[in-house]
Amino acid sequence: MRVKILFGIISLIGFWNIGLSQNPVDIHGQLAISGSKIINESGDTVSFAGPSFFWSNTGWGGEKYYKKEVVSWVKNDWGATIVRAAMGVDDNGGYLTYPANKTRVKTIVDAAIAEGIYVIIDWHSHHAEDYLSQSQAFFKEMAETYGDYPNVLYEIYNEPLKVSWNNVVKPYADSVIRVIRDIDPDNIIIVGSPNWCQRIDTVADNPITSYDNIAYSMHFYAGTHTQWLRDRTLQAITKGIPIIVSEWGTVLADGSGDVAYTETNAWVEFMRSNKLTHCNWALNDKSEGASALKYNASTLGNWSANSLTPSGTLAREIIKNWEHSYVTIEDISEHTIAVLYTQANNSIAIEPMAGEHIHISLCDINGRELFHNQAQYNTEISTESLTPGVYILRVWNSNGSMTFKFVK
Numbered sequence: 001m002r003v004k005i006l007f008g009i010i011s012l013i014g015f016w017n018i019g020l021s022q023n024p025v026d027i028h029g030q031l032a033i034s035g036s037k038i039i040n041e042s043g044d045t046v047s048f049a050g051p052s053f054f055w056s057n058t059g060w061g062g063e064k065y066y067k068k069e070v071v072s073w074v075k076n077d078w079g080a081t082i083v084r085a086a087m088g089v090d091d092n093g094g095y096l097t098y099p100a101n102k103t104r105v106k107t108i109v110d111a112a113i114a115e116g117i118y119v120i121i122d123w124h125s126h127h128a129e130d131y132l133s134q135s136q137a138f139f140k141e142m143a144e145t146y147g148d149y150p151n152v153l154y155e156i157y158n159e160p161l162k163v164s165w166n167n168v169v170k171p172y173a174d175s176v177i178r179v180i181r182d183i184d185p186d187n188i189i190i191v192g193s194p195n196w197c198q199r200i201d202t203v204a205d206n207p208i209t210s211y212d213n214i215a216y217s218m219h220f221y222a223g224t225h226t227q228w229l230r231d232r233t234l235q236a237i238t239k240g241i242p243i244i245v246s247e248w249g250t251v252l253a254d255g256s257g258d259v260a261y262t263e264t265n266a267w268v269e270f271m272r273s274n275k276l277t278h279c280n281w282a283l284n285d286k287s288e289g290a291s292a293l294k295y296n297a298s299t300l301g302n303w304s305a306n307s308l309t310p311s312g313t314l315a316r317e318i319i320k321n322w323e324h325s326y327v328t329i330e331d332i333s334e335h336t337i338a339v340l341y342t343q344a345n346n347s348i349a350i351e352p353m354a355g356e357h358i359h360i361s362l363c364d365i366n367g368r369e370l371f372h373n374q375a376q377y378n379t380e381i382s383t384e385s386l387t388p389g390v391y392i393l394r395v396w397n398s399n400g401s402m403t404f405k406f407v408k
Helices: 025-026 068-076 100-115 128-144 165-181 199-205 227-238 261-273 309-322
Strands: 002-007 011-017 032-034 037-039 051-052 082-086 118-124 152-155 190-191 214-221 243-249 278-283 337-342 349-354 358-364 371-375 378-382 388-399 400-408
Touching: 025 037, 025 082, 037 100, 051 118, 051 309, 068 082, 082 100, 082 371, 100 128, 128 152, 128 165, 165 190, 165 199, 199 214, 199 227, 227 243, 227 261, 261 309, 261 400, 278 309, 337 400, 349 358, 358 378, 371 378
Parallel strands: 002 337, 051 082, 051 278, 082 118, 118 152, 152 190, 190 214, 214 243, 243 278
Antiparallel strands: 002 011, 032 037, 337 349, 349 378, 358 371, 358 388, 388 400
């Protein structure tokens, strides 16, 4: 699929080719940390978006969604480029007493590798320092099994509580990182920060410097955490701390409440402007505001709009319209589509190859869909009624998708 993008008064600025058969990992390859950013194999700054699975614990309800079909669905329908497998550890039904939790995680990791997306292997505990030897053994096995795959990121401590970074979390992290790095020298390792991953400032004062490709997690829930946490996070970024938002929610920090739309939008813009990779909590049908799915939603994906909660609906739109890109420069494909934005005429003209069925979605910067259509012939979208700002256009078919921004 070739895309021709014109801005201003029809001034050609470039030819882009969409690798319809390519997946995010095919395009970006091995990830690394450079300063405060994640970079791809070509050295470009990148960020990825997707959902987090709920606790994997036996009997907690979320484990039923740990299936390859769900990974495939969120990749293809939500546009997810990353997922997070949250393996419960020490709580009831967790890995320490039910080894089946590890099997569930491996199902997600194997599916993500097959789908060509990134995946976070998460040691989902609030007390990881109390289970150091078990954590080391687990991540040793994960590194031996998956260390050669660029898809994998290791999250070695989900959310430390109100404990010391210098005396508790950092020594624990050093011990687990050493085990992973003996086997896997380069995949990114994510380390939790104290106070449910909100004290990123303490990390910035004393980061881990003995190993490369170390990132730190910051978690927020939009109904609870507001500008003060964005300010704190930005200060850490300014100090060169690489941050991954491995868990975030649209509601209150305890998972309850209604969607906080205004704060969620502020957080999305913050993550977008700082190129932060993120995973939304959570793929589950539990009766709480943070769940993406309504009760008894299919465990095989294939969810209709009626299967999604308000939080799930918003999360899907944010992920689907994230500033990831399947765009790559390749040899010109036989599948060609011209996309022309003409500012003077207030229009976007989309011209698919004859007989090629495509879907078109236009959203504002907050993920609110303004236009959705299917087309087989030339389509024109009027932008006259749009207020000045940044907008996201996504065009896709059964073979792949493309996403890009334009400014009115």
